Amino acid sequence: MASIAVCPGSFDPITYGHLDIIRRGAKVFDKIYVVVLNNSAKNPLFTVGERINLIKEVTKEIPNVEVDEFSGLLVDYAKSVNATAILRGLRAVSDFEYEMQITSMNRYLNDHVETFFMMTNNQYSFLSSSIVKEAAKYNGDISKLVPTVVERELKRKFTT
Numbered sequence: 001m002a003s004i005a006v007c008p009g010s011f012d013p014i015t016y017g018h019l020d021i022i023r024r025g026a027k028v029f030d031k032i033y034v035v036v037l038n039n040s041a042k043n044p045l046f047t048v049g050e051r052i053n054l055i056k057e058v059t060k061e062i063p064n065v066e067v068d069e070f071s072g073l074l075v076d077y078a079k080s081v082n083a084t085a086i087l088r089g090l091r092a093v094s095d096f097e098y099e100m101q102i103t104s105m106n107r108y109l110n111d112h113v114e115t116f117f118m119m120t121n122n123q124y125s126f127l128s129s130s131i132v133k134e135a136a137k138y139n140g141d142i143s144k145l146v147p148t149v150v151e152r153e154l155k156r157k158f159t160t
């Protein structure tokens with residue numbers, strides 16, 4: 001049986017931190033669905049379509065990665081693509097409490113889906129989409145934090 005994982009998130013926008021988790025995860029799982037949470041509660045900078053296109057662009061060289069969106073329950077999405085794993089990245093202790101809460105909830109909702117955590121690469125432990133947006137807004141150098149195409153789109157957002 002193929003091991004299939006979903007890697008969910010806001011990806012607003014995708015950073016090298018996300019990409020590192022996706023690349024490493026793609027070596028462990030046969031297939032990874034990177035899925036953008038379509039959650040109207042947040043106030044995103046990029047539309048779901050824009051975020052999906054950016055993820056597709058920067059993962060196009062990884063053959064076992066699919067990009068999709070979802071709304072509703074993640075465990076239901078996982079079931080619909082026959083995934084038995086959820087893959088999340090962990091940066092700091094501050095991520096832990098929140099992750100533990102959603103992991104417990106997901107297990108309560110469907111205990112056939114296991115959540116796996118991957119520790120961030122040290123160089124990305126401070127990196128988040130929000131911090132990148134903040135830097136980009138004030139014209140900071142983000143070239144080492146996001147792929148070139150993402151940097152370009154961020155600049156476009158903040159100059160139009």
Ligand code: ADP
Binds near residue numbers: 016090126127
């Ligand atoms: P969410 O709103 O679900 O937290 P994010 O897009 O912020 O969505 O993050 C998606 C996933 O990527 C989460 O598991 C998060 O912990 C992980 N992640 C984000 N940034 C990094 C990073 N710099 N290093 C490792 N994992 C990260």
